[in-house]
Amino acid sequence: MQSEEIREKLEDILPKVSKPTRYLGNEMYSIDKDLDKQQINFLLAFPDIYEVGMSHLGIKILYHLLNEEDGIAAERVYTPWFDLEEKMRELGIPLFSLESKEPAKNFDIIGFTLQYELSYSNILNMLDLANIPLESENRTKDDPLLIAGGPCAANPEPIIDFFDVIVIGEAEELIKEVVDIYSQWQKTEDGKEKLLHQLAKVSGIYIPSFYDIRYNVTKVNSFMPKYSDLSDSITKRVISDLDESYYPTQWIVPYMDIVHDRINLEVARGCSRSCRFCQAGMIYRPVRERSQERLEELASNLIGKTGYEELGLTSLSTSDYSQIKGLTEKLVEDYSDLQVGISLPSLRAEPFSVELGKKVQQIKKTGLTFAPEAGTQRLRDVINKGVTEKDLIETVQAAYDAGWKRVKLYFMIGLPTETEKDLAGIVSLAKKVAEIGKLKVKVSVSTFIPKPHTPFQWVSFNRMEELKDKIDYLKQNLRGKGLSLDWNDPALSLLEAAFSRGDRRLNQVLIKAWQLGAKFEGWSEHFDVSIWRQAFKEVGLDLEKYVYRDFNLEARLPWDHIEIGVTKDYLRREYNKALAEEVTLDCRSTECSGCGVNQILDVDNCLVGGGSNNED
Ligand code: SF4
Secondary structure (H helix, E strand, O other), rough: OOOHHHHHHHHHHHHHOOOHHHHHOEEEEOOOHHHHHHOOEEEEOOOOOOOHHHHHHHHHHHHHHHHHHOEEEEEEEEOHHHHHHHHHHOOOOOEEEOOOOOOHHHHEEEEEEOOOOHHHHHHHHHHHOOOOOOOOOOHHOOOOOOEEEEHHHHHHHHHHOOOEEEEEEEOHHOOOOHHHHHHHHHHOOOOOOHHHHHHHHOEEEHHHEEEEEEOOOOOOEEEEEEEEEEEOOEEEEOOOOOOOOOOOOOOOOOOOOOOOOOOOEEEEEEEOOOOOOOHHHHHHHOOOOOHHHHOOOOOOOOHHHHOOOEEEEEEOOOHOOOHHHHHHHHHHHHOOOOEEEEEEOOOOOOHHHHHHHHHHHHHOOEEEEEEEOOOOHHHHHHHHOOHHHHHHHHHHHHHHOOOOOOOEEEEOOOOOOOHHHHHHHHHHHHHHHHOOOOOOEEEEEEEEOOOOOOOOOOOOOOOOOOOHHHHHHHHHOOOOOOOEEEHHHHOHHHHHHHHHOOOOOOHHHHHHHHHHHOOOOOOOOOOOOHHHHHHHOOOOOOOOOOOHOOOOOOOOOOOOOOEEEEEEEEEEHHHHHHOOOOOOOOOOOOOOOOOOHHHOOOOEEOOOOOOOOOOO
């Protein structure tokens, strides 16, 4: 079926599905090039619905970056919701791009972003809807080249059967190199193996089919590159200078509400706080900041063009951006007349955050969110969350004095070494916060998931029975005026835990689960853990063994060939310090903590103002 016929059929069926705007395309600043006149057509795929995918910064960057090149067209596709998928299957409509309604199968390259493990089943569903063979070994030169990148590529092993190429690290520079190599190859009679071999030489590119890996339950038994010119590990690609790197000067304006409907200005990348549970804090190192001048220029451009009324200053820890005070003041001064609100989505629990919050509240009133993560100082030291009870109470008091009425507190349960005292600590801390004036306090509890490339990568996921008891305890005890509690379903975390520290054998589990009906796993109402238990069983694996496994500190791990920049020695040291309840300070304001990033990636922390943070 070709795009014209798809368009005609959509005219009939879109009025009959929920939220048809998801599939229209043609938004302000979307780009619709003539695909027949391009040398390379690139489809950017997000394995979740439009509202979620449209809020993702990475796709926006790559979309505009690729479209600014002559001879390249980039289009988007998101996962169709159940109702549209049903109609598509009934009428034989293949997965199509948003812009030109071109079947996904006709694109040269399809790039999926891997944001969370629970979206993996949607990838399979999208490939199937596109009539593209799921496994790369069954695809030929006539099929699109399948690429994946994003945070989950830090351990891509559970999904490598479906992709030809995995991008490790930041894609802004690398993606053009991939497209160049692809377009040269396209003009030859060479087979796919030759293309992959050329791509394998690009820094940051991992070709999984070129590595043979065998396992037992808790370790890698053998690891063997297929060609002698391949490296034993694939080093993450990083941008050294954010000011020089590409940032869109246009921003697609959707017709419908999306999850984060605002302009996002990425003020910095990376975080060096060293929270020991936090994968982002390890895999996005080193810290690199954009200059205030560049951010002001981007803000002016994007606000002027789009008319958006909210500008988010984003990074892993926005209040750590060295110029945050000056930048916030300037943006408030420049845009308050236009009623543009400035939002600061990630603030540390420190009075400085309230000061910042006060500045942006001159325009818009929102609640404040802080993440102490653990209920006692002992456990906060174990996880290296450098927030004290005094910090939190003083911060919330300052927020209350400044007129805030609502505070949200994030905690985790199931952390290594957690005891009943730590749970009681969550209750008592939340109650102390609620006692400040008449604050409404929402406590949000998630389950700790051990992640690759972190100091807790070796430890088991907490047992489900214990997690359920912990949630029951919090439900019974976190009561009182102004207090409310929400928690996530630990069964979802169980699956995420299996895949985040998983290995290649899980590819077959994924296929089986998808065949049994798994999709939209991140949506709790569509998640059914029994499907996954059955899938594991049918391929002869044990879900529990995958989740409740401690790796030996010296063993080779399934993701050890992915060189993220942080050394295993550093992670081991951090793990041992965690058990000794010792903290590690932020290397931006103290000495180098020896994580290895500056040597392995040859890029240092880059603070635009130099020196320590939050300086006047
Ligand atoms: S402050 Fe901690 S939790 Fe936040 S991004 Fe940095 S390392 Fe992660």
